[in-house]
Amino acid sequence: MTEKKIVFSGIQPTGCITIGNYIGAISQWKILQKKYFCIYCIADLHAITICPEKYILNKNILDTLSICLACGIKPEESIIFIQSHVPQHAQLNWVLNCFTNFGELKRMTQFKEKQYSNKNVNIGLFNYPVLMAADVLLYQTNKIPVGKDQIQHIELTRNIARRFNSIYGNIFKIPETIINKNGFCIKSLLNPKKKMSKSDINTNNFISLFDDDILVKKKINNAITDSDNPSIIKYDLYRKPGISNLLNILSNITGISIKKLEVELKNETYNDLKKYLIKELCSFLKEIREKYYFYRKNEKYLNNIIFSGAEIAKKYANVSIDKVFNAIGLYKI
């Protein structure tokens, strides 16, 4: 296959991508490309578990691809493809279903949450983590960069792989997670105890990569700061969750460490910190948006990328599918 270790990750084409998604996932995907052989997948089959509207899903797939490219995913270095273009994902998903216990899936916290917030609790929603396991195990993945909310799913993936291997021999590599070193995730602007989420009903809780300067200004100015005394700018998740969140965002988009920012802003007010963050965020988002529109316009280029991405992915995926079908005794002509 390749000398380099394999990294796999997926992103759902849900349209809106927040600065939290960027910092927690895509920015890390970009960095990993230097050291690893990276396989990135736009998880459209996962997205249909919440039954999105046909045209919206269709549009979101190319939007998400363009965002990934705008954020620095390089198709010359990494593989990027659409999950449904590689049917082996669904094939392995079915096999792995037969090695997963009902009770294991019932314990998944994300399913429990979705169960209460969705009117339509379909089996796809329940099965979601097994499809993730198939995604990862198909490519003999070594490392998976994920956010904290996905750790339980990766733990399940490892358990399914171990179970399968204990019956059939060494078929799957047991993957490990990479948690972003800035992994304490970006929090909601109005409630810094909660994760910043694109599905939040109140859009003032998050900054989307598509928020224009006026919106960024409004949202950051409204962001909760802490009422403790003295009002110095200091990273302290316990006493200053609001300020810490703003510092965390600023540090991630400027590349300046939080320690340095604390020194730099020692004598400044909360308002100065907000002004600084607004300025940096606006220019950061402007650059991403410009690149995004450049790619999004060029559908032919996008189609070429995902076509060749899927072709390469299929080659790797087929090796695993052959091994698995052989191991379990499916008849082959």
Ligand code: TRP
């Ligand atoms: N479920 C993941 C999320 O919403 C996306 C995803 C799909 C994924 N397949 C994956 C992540 C495989 C890691 C590995 O964030």
